[in-house]
Amino acid sequence: MEKKLQDKVIVITGTTSGIGAGMAKLFAKHGARVIGSGRREEKGQAVVEEIRREGGEAHFVRTDVLEQDQLKHLIDTAVELYGRIDILVNNAAYEPTKVFAENTYEDYRKVIDTNLGSYIMASIYALEHMRKAGSGKILNINSVTAEQVVPGVGMYAIAKAGITNLTKIIALEYAKEGIRCNEINPGLILAGAFEDPKVVEWAHDAIVNGTPVGRLGTIEEIASAALYLLSDEADFVNGTSFYIDGGRRLI
Ligand SMILES: NC(=O)c1ccc[n+]([C@@H]2O[C@H](COP(=O)([O-])OP(=O)(O)OC[C@H]3O[C@@H](n4cnc5c(N)ncnc54)[C@H](OP(=O)(O)O)[C@@H]3O)[C@@H](O)[C@H]2O)c1
Known part of the structure; x- marks a missing residue:
């Protein structure tokens, strides 16, 4: 098998479940050195152990992306371990269900800071190292809700719309420095909330x-x-938005 990420040092936020765990496993199979993260240490370590059993290389750094010192430490760990960070994948997310006007200040801060703030700050921390190296890639896991607003998850959708412009501005400002930035916008995926059969039924x-x-x-x-x-x-x-949504945004 051709290894497409041989020796690449990749930091991913939110590898304790779902899409983040799936990316960590696939990237490791392709030769990447994966540094995963999240708050649930046991789940994160289980993913690391699965990768190691298959002969891959991975570490877990317990990180709450809402804590700046922890988020910066996650990025810096890559540099401490390997001397560089080749790739950052922003993936961690929080999607509560609440009609818009019922959000409190605390709800607003948590949704925006998790879904958009952590992507912004992790990118800034990673860019510092990538710019010194003269190369790097940032991938933002966004959502179809960046374009298609769905009632009940409006605050999440506002954050997700912001990620599209984050992707574009990094792509524009740093391309000449050898840095690329893109986003993937999934539709409804059998992960996260959809792992619950009751949610699938609903x-x-x-x-x-x-x-x-x-x-x-x-x-x-x-x-x-x-x-x-x-x-x-x-x-x-x-600077591309890659919609993988079965055409959901068209409806
Ligand atoms: N599933 C879908 O249908 C769907 C659709 C569109 C977009 N997406 C996007 O895909 C990405 C992955 O979601 P998923 O479906 O795989 O859901 P998931 O299984 O719930 O994964 C979310 C990840 O984010 C991490 N996370 C949440 N809050 C965090 C915090 N404060 N600090 C650190 N990590 C935190 C979680 O780790 P801990 O709980 O361990 O901290 C977990 O690893 C998200 O960006 C989501 O918006 C998913």
């Missing part, structure tokens, strides 16, 4: 009728697109 109409392809996407479908965007094959791809 969202039946959105899955079958609200998604032209008529099914949930898979973690593997997102991870393989991420692999492409981070590989050398995608070196001319910059």
